[in-house]
Amino acid sequence: MKDSSIVRDLQGGLIVSCQAPAESPMHQPQVITAMAEAAINQGAIAIRLDTPAHVKAVRQKTSLPIIGLWKQQIPDFEVYITPQFDHAAAIAQAGADIIAIDATLRSRPNHETVETIIARIHTELGKLVMADVDTLEAAIAATNAGADLVGTTLYGYTADTQHLKPPGFSLLAELVKQLQVPVICEGGIASPQMAKQALDMGAYAVVVGTAITGIDLQVKAYATALKTQHDLGCCVEHFQAHQICLFDVPIPSYCNLIDTRLREYNHSVSTAQPFFTIKRQPHPLHLFLMDEHQTILGGLIGFTSNWNWLEIDLLWIDEPLRRQGYGDRLMRLAEQAAQKRGCTSARVSTLSFQAKGFYEKLGYEIAGVLADYPPGHTHYTLQKTLS
Numbered sequence: 001m002k003d004s005s006i007v008r009d010l011q012g013g014l015i016v017s018c019q020a021p022a023e024s025p026m027h028q029p030q031v032i033t034a035m036a037e038a039a040i041n042q043g044a045i046a047i048r049l050d051t052p053a054h055v056k057a058v059r060q061k062t063s064l065p066i067i068g069l070w071k072q073q074i075p076d077f078e079v080y081i082t083p084q085f086d087h088a089a090a091i092a093q094a095g096a097d098i099i100a101i102d103a104t105l106r107s108r109p110n111h112e113t114v115e116t117i118i119a120r121i122h123t124e125l126g127k128l129v130m131a132d133v134d135t136l137e138a139a140i141a142a143t144n145a146g147a148d149l150v151g152t153t154l155y156g157y158t159a160d161t162q163h164l165k166p167p168g169f170s171l172l173a174e175l176v177k178q179l180q181v182p183v184i185c186e187g188g189i190a191s192p193q194m195a196k197q198a199l200d201m202g203a204y205a206v207v208v209g210t211a212i213t214g215i216d217l218q219v220k221a222y223a224t225a226l227k228t229q230h231d232l233g234c235c236v237e238h239f240q241a242h243q244i245c246l247f248d249v250p251i252p253s254y255c256n257l258i259d260t261r262l263r264e265y266n267h268s269v270s271t272a273q274p275f276f277t278i279k280r281q282p283h284p285l286h287l288f289l290m291d292e293h294q295t296i297l298g299g300l301i302g303f304t305s306n307w308n309w310l311e312i313d314l315l316w317i318d319e320p321l322r323r324q325g326y327g328d329r330l331m332r333l334a335e336q337a338a339q340k341r342g343c344t345s346a347r348v349s350t351l352s353f354q355a356k357g358f359y360e361k362l363g364y365e366i367a368g369v370l371a372d373y374p375p376g377h378t379h380y381t382l383q384k385t386l387s
Contacts, residue, residue, distance in 0.1 A: 006065050006097050006128060007148060007182060010205040013045030014195065015067065015184070017209030018058070024216045029057035035213050037061055048186075048207055052094035059095030067130055067207075068096025078158070079108045081132050085120050092125040098149070103131030103142040104158055115145040122146060130184065134158040136174045143181050150175060151184040151207065165295075167194060169201060176202035190293060221294065239289075239329050242297060242321075246337060247286045254288050258299040262316045269353050285310070285337055287330050289317065297321055300330045302338075310338035310346035310386070315355070327355075331362055339386050346386055352378040 016039035020026035026035075036047045036058045046065040049055045055068040068091035069082045081102040082088050088099045099121050103114050118129050131142035132153035139150045152175070155161055155168030166188025175183040182204030189195050195206045210217050237244045247254075283305075289298035298317035304310055312334065317326050335346060348364060350356050351374075360366075364382035373379040 004128075004148075009065060010046055010149075010182070010184075012199060013205050014043065015046040015048055015186075015205055015207040016044040016212055017048040017186070017207055018054070018213050019048075019050045019209060020213075021216055026215060029053050033057045033061055039212065040064060045205070048100065048209070049096070052090045055091055055094035055096050065097045066095065067098040067100050068092070068094065069100040069132075074109055077109055078106050079104065081153070083108045084110065084112055085117050088117065088121050088127075089125060092121070092127050096127065098128040098130050099125070100130040100132055100151070100153075102154065103133050103145075103147060103150075104135075104138050104154055105141065106158070114142055118142070118145045118147055132186075134161045134171075136171065136178065139175050139179060143179055147181060149182045149184055149204070150179060151186045153184075153186040153207070155187055157187070167198065169198070172198060172201055172203055224294075237333065239326070240324065241291075242326070243290050244330065244333060245288050245290060246333065247288070248284065251286065251288075254296060254299065255286065255301055257296050258288075258301050258314050258316050261318070262314050265316070266351075266354075283341065285334060285341075287334055287337075289321070289326055289330065298326055298330065300334050302334055304338050304341045304343050308343045308345065310335065310343045312346065312348040315348075327358065328362065331359075335384075335386055344386055346384045347381065348383075349379065349381050351380070356380050356382070 016036070018032050018035040018039065020032065032049065032054045039047065040062055046067060047058055047062070048067040049058055050069055050071050052070065055066055058066060070087040070091050071080050072083055072087060073080060074083060077083065079102040081100060082091065083102055088101065091099055101114070101117055114131070121127050121129050128148040129146070130149040130151055131139065131147035132151050133139045133142060134154040134157065142150060152168040152171050155171050156164045156166040167185065168187060172183060172185050183202065184205050184207055185198035185203035186207035189198065189206055189208045190211045195208060198206045283303055285302045285304055287300040288296055291297055298321060299314070300312065301314040302310060302312040315327060315330065338346065348359055350359060359382050362384070364384045366380055367383045368381035370379035
């Protein structure tokens with residue numbers, strides 16, 4: 001029989017996800033158990049675990065609630081968090097109190113459905129169900145099927161949400177507003193402040209994994225960041241709460257992100273077809289605004305030519321950081337770097353709905369105008385003498 005008091009014990013607390021990649025030395029049951037015990041000693045009110053072996057090992061050390069799951073990679077199917085009832089049964093037998101399942105709207109093997117799996121977990125296993133979802137639609141379907149809790153776990157990790165970045169605070173707000181069951185915020189919580197924000201938004205509890213127990217991913221992130229700065233000659237300047245990194249060679253993923261974000265803005269205000277492209281040029285000059293997690297929050301894509309010109313192709317700042325001096329700082333750092341390369345002039349293009357006034361305040365003057373390019377707007381070319 002389901003024990004609803006377990007859910008009450010979770011309210012307002014921290015659930016620590018103690019997991020590790022299968023290929024990691026950390027994936028040993030005794031190591032996972034040590035992680036869990038350390039988390040409990042410091043105030044965790046529950047533990048989230050993957051695989052029956054890990055659930056069984058931790059169960060022997062604690063009576064606190066365990067949210068169990070079993071990740072499976074099944075050919076031709078995208079669901080992977082406890083995708084079938086048999087996996088749920090194994091997790092229940094190992095000692096989990098709550099079974100976490102993939103409750104997205106994606107298909108699963110043997111024609112099983114979220115509805116049938118939840119029903120069987122309740123009736124045959126007597127366990128509670130946490131529905132890991134990616135969208136409001138999936139969450140509503142899961143609660144209609146009887147899910148006891150809903151988590152934002154898969155926000156940003158499915159085809160429908162891959163363009164979004166955890167934590168899913170926007171999804172959390174929708175779920176809290178529309179669901180009658182407790183909503184757990186899980187995924188992308190990288191600091192105590194973010195965890196507190198989730199609770200303030202109405203989350204019943206918060207799950208934190210990588211930021212606490214993800215040594216493999218955390219070390220990889222640090223090593224990659226340091227390697228990027230060292231091997232690519234990145235010059236970092238700390239500005240306000242963020243850092244600006246200068247690259248002398250192109251990093252396609254970074255360039256594509258700046259290009260994509262600027263296109264998104266352009267398309268939001270204009271029905272014209274795309275008109276920006278990033279060109280291969282002799283000497284790239286790329287600046288990226290990053291936070292402490294190496295998340296790109298803005299950037300400038302340009303190059304310096306053999307004609308001693310700085311050519312600025314793209315400039316984009318994430319909307320919450322606009323009008324705080326970041327764009328100004330990126331421009332000035334680009335100009336300084338270009339001058340060190342011998343440039344005496346700079347050129348930039350902008351549209352009537354973009355940043356003409358911004359560039360003029362930086363000393364750029366109009367050198368050319370194209371009316372109705374794209375249709376309904378004006379294209380400006382501006383230039384500046386660097387001194």
